[in-house]
Amino acid sequence: MLRHQIGLALSLGVKRIVVMAEGISGELVSLQHVAEAGGAQFHVVATARALVPLLPPEDDVIVLGDGLLAMPDAFRELIEQGPVVLTVPIEAGLPLGFERIDINHAFASAMRFPGRIAAGLADLPPEWNAQSALLRLAIQARVTLKDVPVAMLGDGRWGLVRNEAEAHVAERQWVRLHTSLANAGMGSPGEVVAMAFVRRFGPALLHAGTRPAIVGIAAGVVGSLGGGIAWLGYFATGFLLLGVAWLVERVASLLGQVERDSLLATGLERRGVAFFHLLIDAGLVTVAAWRSELPVTNALPFGLNFFAPLLLIGGARLVRLAVPNKQGNGWLEDRLVASxxxxxxxxxxxxxxxxxxxxxxxxxxxxxxxxFAADAHAGATPNSQLTSRS
Known part of the structure; x- marks a missing residue:
């Protein structure tokens, strides 16, 4: 959770990250490396008073509550609107663990205010909770209150994670939300299978430290195995293994998308995906040429057995480009279907x-x-006929 929040902070371009903790742990050391790699200084403090020298009056201060899990785009849109205390309605917020502000509002665990407001921490007792103290100071300074849309609380785009049980539930909801966004409009069988796999096993894979790059390597191994089996004459099995290799790569891409959308430090853009897809296409064309029953004689041009498979696989790519935004176009890129x-x-x-x-x-x-597209466009073109009335 803290890694996600550091990702949120880095996405806003912060120059200093301060974590409230009793002491340094191995996890905090690794997060320090993440923050410093993102260009931010990293500090760990134990008391609210220790925050004062780290929050200059001329700086903007962004506070994230413990356990906040927020969709990055929604978070940035709300927090970048200037000095603001984000809130949720009290009847929705209290059951979810958000702190009460007044009779109508609960604190949505995120706020932004000028650093001069934090100077008041020096006058408070040391045992005060830093988040609560900063919240009270911001309210007293009349920082604007702004509601987080209640719909975000229900669909997982904004919430608090307070224990391990809630973390497991939130993680599955988070993966489902991100894969739904990543695959809006994608309904081909291969994409559906990849998305279902990531939703079911993605949290366990990420928890186990299985990075998308490792899954991508597995895709390459399966593809190589398919080519080798086809070379031995088991063409149908070779086709299917090439399709499975494409499917495994799609799983790797979706896992990488979840990591990047979650702003995890490990969610690096995977390079070479398009090239891998070209290799799968080349594999399908090659295996189809091996499977061809066209006679190899001097009377026929060399490579004729590659011609029809190349037209099929290449044509699928060309049609996808020639007729974009058509329902079902995803099937043309689905190599599980083709294999x-x-x-x-x-x-x-x-x-x-x-x-x-x-x-x-x-x-x-x-x-x-x-x-049909040309006819529809021509029919929609307004004419310049003149009309008259007698």
Whole structure:
């Protein structure tokens, strides 16, 4: 949770991060490295009074309560509006553990105010809780109160995590929320399977320290295994393993997306994903060429057995670009679907004829969609006919 909050702070460009704790632990040392790598100084203090010299009057101070879990975009939008104390309605906030401010408001565990307000900490008893003290000082200084939308409390975009049981519930809700945002409009079978896997096993994988890069390496191993098995003549199995390799890579990408959206320090952008997809496509084309039953003779051009598979896989990419924003376009990039189709064709159908028919179907559908789009655009163009009345 603290790692997420440090990510929130770094995303706002803060220059100093102060953590309230009784002493230095191994986890705090690792978080210090994270903060310093992000360009911020890192301090650990034990009392509210010790905060005073670290909060210059001319600085802005952002306070995050213990256990706050907030969607980064929503948090930045609310906190960047200037000096503000974020609140939630008292009837919704108290059951969730938020601190009472008055009869109508509870503190939403985040506020921003000028550093001069924090100077009042020096006049308070040392046993005072730092968050409560700063909240009271901000209220006395008449910092603006602003409500966090109640809908954010219900869908997991804003909440408090107070114990391990709540952490497990929040984590699953968090992963579901991020994967839903990452896959809005994506309904292909492979994407659905990858998303379901991440929702079910993603928290356990991240807890176990399984980084997305490790999952990506596993995808490469599965893809290499598929190519090797196809070389030995088990073409259908080779196709399926290439599809599974693509699926494993999609799981890795979704895990990386969750980490980046959560602003975890480990959520680095994974490079080479597009290149990996090209390798999967090249693998499918190559295995299809190996599976082809076209005779290899001097009478036929060299590489003819690659022609139809290359048109099929390359055509799927071109159609996706030629007709964007169409319902079901995700199927054209779903290599789990493509590999399953090729595996079935390899086992049950005349392989070369099936691939050629699929190419014709793909190109024909693309031409029809482009023609309908052109006709609709022409029909929507206003004309300049003149009308008169007799």
């Amino acid at each position: 399953a189709f090729l595996a079935i064709a390899s086992l049950l159908l005349p392989f070369d004829a099936t691939v050629m028919l699929a190419v014709l179907t793909l190109l024909g559908a693309c031409l029809l969609m482009l023609q």
